[in-house]
Amino acid sequence: MKQQFEGRAVAQSSSRSIRRKRPAFRFIDLFAGIGGLRRGFEQIGGHCVFTSEWNTQSQKTYAANFRADDQHLLAGDITQVDAADIPQHDVLLAGFPCQPFSIAGVSKKNSLGRAHGFRDEAQGTLFFDVARIIEHHKPAAFLLENVKNLARHDKGRTFQVIVRTLQEELGYHNLHWRILNARCWVPQNRERIFLAGFRNSNGFSFDNLPVPDLASGPRLRSILHPEDGSEPPDEPYTQGPRGTVNPRYTLSDKLWQYLQNYADKHRGKGNGFGFGLVGPDDVARTLSARYHKDGSEILIAQHGRNPRRLTPRECARLMGFERPGEASFVIPVADTSAYQQFGNAVVVDVVAAIAEHLRPWLPDRSAPPQQLHLPLQLSTDD
Template sequence: MEVYELLERALKQLSHKEVGLALGVDPKTVRRWQIRETEPKPYIADAIRQRLLPLGEPNPEPGRFSFIDLFAGIGGIRTAFEQQGGRCVFTSEWDPYARKTYAANFHDGRDHVFASDITQVHEDDVPDHDILLAGFPCQPFSIAGVSKKNALGRPHGFADKTQGTLFFDVSRIIARKKPRAFLLENVKNLVSHDKGRTFATIIDVLQNELGYQVYHRVINGKHFVPQHRERIIIVGFRDPVDFTWDGLKLPPFENAPKIGSILHREDGTEPADWPYIGGTKGKVLDKYILSDKLWDYLQNYAAKHREKGNGFGFGLVTPKDTARTLSARYYKDGSEILVSRGSRKNPRRLTPRECARVMGFSDDFRIPVSDTRAYKQFGNSVVVPVIAEVARIMVPHLLEEKKSTPAKRSRKAA
């Protein structure tokens, strides 16, 4: 049977546990299938194709522009720029589970470098590219005096200001490769971190030391998805352009989708092979419903803080609501987004597929990892439609500048 051939292909690359996670079954079940002790259900063949087997050959076309994807996570920023016709030529992500999800979702040829730790990659080994993309983590900045650095024979300038932080790896690559543009994404609090000094350092390095036109804006994912999620976007261009944020098309909040739009329909119309739903009606599995013990704890915790005048507590949502921000800690208790099942029933967590949807990923995005890993990955991701909208207004300036570059050089030579 074809299903056994597909299973063997998957097991050449993945362990029984990994295959089981992706298919929503126990590893022992996978072993029984492999030795043909039991027969997989008919939908398993399609599930293996969709979730576990390679996506096929990468697109041979060079793309309208090239980009690199640093601190890539599961590829949310990449997804947005590929929609604009870009081609990724280099990826860096240190987390092995995020790398697994990333690799399951993107066509990458032999010429594509996938580095694990960008701090260990020399900037000369990074391919040339038109745009640098980075959702870099923000670590505390320690700004030492230039005179002290000079006395010790150490570098100053941006190296002095950012050494020891992951932004340093972004800035050193920009300094060496001089891409036409960049996009950086971070939490909103980056602006106020260390009384604004961290953000001021970043802008100073990008604008005054690396010489880029820099623009930044805080955008709420709530414009596109049913989640309140504010993130700062920093974009920069190497050469003068007339970029402005005025071109952004942000749907009014009152017209934005509500949480009901991302929930499983539970009427039998969704793929029966998803590991998050079951039965003929496609009901969400019981494992996502909070236990009595956890639900009691969360209610008591919220009541205790209400008495003190605090706002701490769980976030219960109905299909007509907008959720709080999904975080990487969602796997612990799901408290920030709990789906109401009525006053007499315990609420439930979002499933990983619903988390993908609330971040703006399409339903064909593969989730080859455990629920715990998936929750962390989506909680750390970007809202894809937000980045896509920024990419939409960035790319025309990039292509215009790209076309004009030869002419600029010939005039300079003349």
Template sequence: MTLAAPLNLLRQARARFTQREIATHVGKDIKTVRRWEKGETPCPSMLEPALRDLLQQGARATSGAAGDAQFRFIDLFAGIGGIRMGFEAHGGDCVFTSEWNDFSTKTYRENYPGGGEPALIGDIVAFPAEEVPSHDVLLGGFPCQPFSIAGVSKKNALGRPHGFECTTQGTLFFDVARIIAAKRPAAFLLENVKNLLSHDKGRTFDVILQTLRDELGYEVHYRVIDGQHFTPQHRERIIIVGFRGETGFSWDDLRLPEQGPRLGSILHRTDGSEPVLPWDHDRFFDHTAQRVQPKYTLTPNLWTYLQNYAAKHRAAGNGFGFGMAYPDSVTRTLSARYHKDGSEILVYQGEALRPRRLTPRECARLMGFPDTFRIPVSDTQAYRQFGNSVVMPVMREVARIMLPHVQTLLAEETRYGSKQALSLYA
């Protein structure tokens, strides 16, 4: 006879974890877990997500201990780990992480425990590049800062050589460049807002390409990808990938579904099928009443203000205003300011009710994070974190098409010897 799914998962977990470890993970006492295991009381179906999450953690820990990772990577400007999650899905092992924001590091540590996790350092600016562990792939969603162009133009006019230090020092991109120069990874992936292409009339992006291609000697490819292929959100971001040698990499290998999901697929379900997540409990969704918690519905004052604000700008011929979203919608881009009024994505609740914000759990889903992803911070911080994050399935898909070329470069390195030496002024 086939075991009920929760009991089957419990018995799988018991092969890796003690009863006390399971009890701590699912938020129950050890006697309750013992009764489930003996069959004295049924193991609740609501615990399936928690037990699956525990098994996944065990699998990651075992893989890390066994050294079975296909490649090693570092995670810079890590945020809450969206890029990392996409590369771990293809067998990558994170060996170094940097994130300066304390709230983001709290979320990061909560979701990437154990399994050989390296120390998570804060600000990368003061960290010596030589102390960064060797790695095969560098990942970074670096912030966009102004670049000094005048010095470069003057040196070009005089015919004098210059390195990326002169061009980019004082920006966070410099820290990416200096680590690439020191460690020479087989590949890198950098992510930024679409406007990086047009910043300072395109000169900022020209400096980035010049640094990566001419100064550091990498083969570079870039493309703007819209997250709505994978989640119900219009979110365009530029992805820059580079390889230490020549490859056959092509963006044409991406698998981008023409029709992505719609908003209804990530909203809390009020028909009794919304999963009970032990790490959320009823924080976002009242499972007894089968409704989203009322606090996410806009107050009368805020709703009146947003309507008046939109009417004012319509009268002036502007397009500013709130964005009403329906189950069949693709939403506007979720921003880090969403916690202020939620105006870019308001969920329609019928004519009789005021609209509501997305809950943080729905924001996680909108960014492509699984329900096993923990949200240990306040709603305000959670909105900021998801608004600053990446659409995780986009990263997973780019990782998929990068990996064969990374493996080829690593195989060539093994065959022909050490990494090619870097000379900035050769």
């Protein structure tokens, strides 16, 4: 069911002309989560005209962080949205879940000697919805994001269906992909695969994407609360004049002992399981959607105390949604939902780098600028 952002009208105090620059291109944001892909493409002048995200808690965070626009739809379940109801766009963005493709119906097609396509192979998966929207709108370009294992998922069959669908059935033969580790941009090991496709031929390549030097990458210190008074208190995450982290993020004795015992047990079996205890000069493991359960993948060491979880504010910084020292990203949900949302998100810095690299090959509709003449608003005060 589609939901619409509430538009807000801003009254003008005097008659004046505003030169409003047209967006360079229009894009849609599918499986949007909390808007990591959108942030990266807005930074290069794109204008988002449609969003879909089924999770109501993620919708709440998304809506709290993007300007209300009465021309922009925030839809829920994309499987219930007719492609014809989606506005025209130049670029499609999607971070769809990794799912196996069913072979139901495919063997029957083969036995009849008929070709089968994505409507048979991908039916019932969310990639099907990406494909049907691309088929209908034929955007100039798209960027798809997924977990690193997509390339090996289901013994490689999943990726084969995706590539074949995009190239052979939808006509995007100019298709490129690359696995990138966010470690070069943020202090977190997080590998994701990105697929960029273009309707027309051009000179794009992921091979010459500028990637920061790994050795000089940032450390956790850059995203942690400094707890020295240099940041104002950020309730409920930090408190007091020094902005110290709320004690509720420190592990209880019971949970800390359980994690140590569990790690010892698996270490003895040679399984290699262990919690990720790190300090300010380290790099974190991958933040996952299950972080809310026990925080074991990223535990911050504390002198004289049990380790603690990252706060949701630190997770926002670790995922690139805001810069250290800021508290600009609105987190309107409880910690459990916030951890899930950040764990499912894409690192904004990585997307921004890709978007900038894509920029020369995307449509540019920014000129000439529009000139809006706003009427004089007369005061009725005596």
